[in-house]
Amino acid sequence: MTLESPASPLIFGGAAQSPRAALPVLPPLALYIHIPWxxxxxxxxxxxxxxxxxxxxxxxxxxALLADLDQDLHAVYGRELSSIFFGGGTPSLFSAEALGRLLKGVEQRIPFAADIEITLEANPGTFEQEKFVAYRKLGINRLSIGIQSFQEEKLKALGRIHNGDEAVRAAGMARQAGFDNFNLDLMHGLPDQSLDDALGDLRQAIALKPTHLSWYQLTLEPNTVFWNQPPTLPEDDTLWDIQEAGQALLAEHGYAQYEVSAYAQPGRAARHNLNYWSFGDFIGIGAGAHGKLSHPDGRIVRTWKTRLPKDYLNPAKNFQAGENALTNAELPFEFLMNALRLTEGVESRLYPQRTGLTLESLAESRREAEQSGLLQVEPSRLAATERGQLFLNDLLQKFLT
Known part of the structure; x- marks a missing residue:
């Protein structure tokens, strides 16, 4: 699919907008690799x-991953990778030998930045000290460990394969394997969870001294077992108490919130995710992976890959399942639904740099959001107020055409 220049100006945010300009500087480039098992x-x-x-x-x-990457290379020629993220599924089910061959193949195709961040998602039930030492030797320099909870009854309710002791040991094994930069994934608002339960999990996570914590509320999503057989979740008042007390506890221990559900020690924010939230570019390879690539002529294209592993591995089927070139009318919302998740937002100048559109095109919607108390009145930044962060969907609605 290609993007054609509109024959007449488009209207959004209350202002006439000419066809977008070519991008003078392309955003940083990342690679997302999906391991679906x-x-x-x-x-x-x-x-x-x-x-x-x-x-x-x-x-x-x-x-298949390397062949998939080969098909995307024409769109990123001359660029380097700033980060790689192995997501899933559980990427740590793959051997170090397999991941090593993959990383070598990627680097032969796209140069790595000197300070590249390479993150691997792992679950405590898959931790083996020897394997993780080998991962570190490959150049993987960051782990994201899916803990979710340390409490036995909560882990059983969530269907996790590990127990609390294994979760604690996993963090220690990560450090022993040479990972001085790792994230713990933790959920709150779990079935029948009290405020004390939630804070107990958080205190245990903090005691393990991760450099980064992803702490987010369980939500019931369509096409899941919980959606069809919903468990009993805490009431709204309890959820609010958990959120407030948890954020205060994290701040007390030096974990600064930089995104809706992300907290980090100084200098340890996830660069891969920061690139994503600031409307950077990323190639997505693997079953069901999504990508977003900017082109010098101003086109910005989202892609998605064949979802089922058996189809992805079938040579008779295409890796790419579809693509969508973003229109001028879609770009304000697309940019801001990511950027406004960051607690400090982004510099205003990033909007024209990453979209090819002018700041003036946002003027009317921006004023309305500011007057509603949802967007900070700060010409040099696009950032939600505290109220805007709580009602992010309401804020984003201001920028829909």
Missing amino acids: CVRKCPYCDFNSHTASPVLPEEEYVD
């Missing part, structure tokens, strides 16, 4: 994950 599918999970067979098709899947 898990030991077991969790009842709350709506990600593209599938229960693993006893023997994973590692060799075939790595071959």
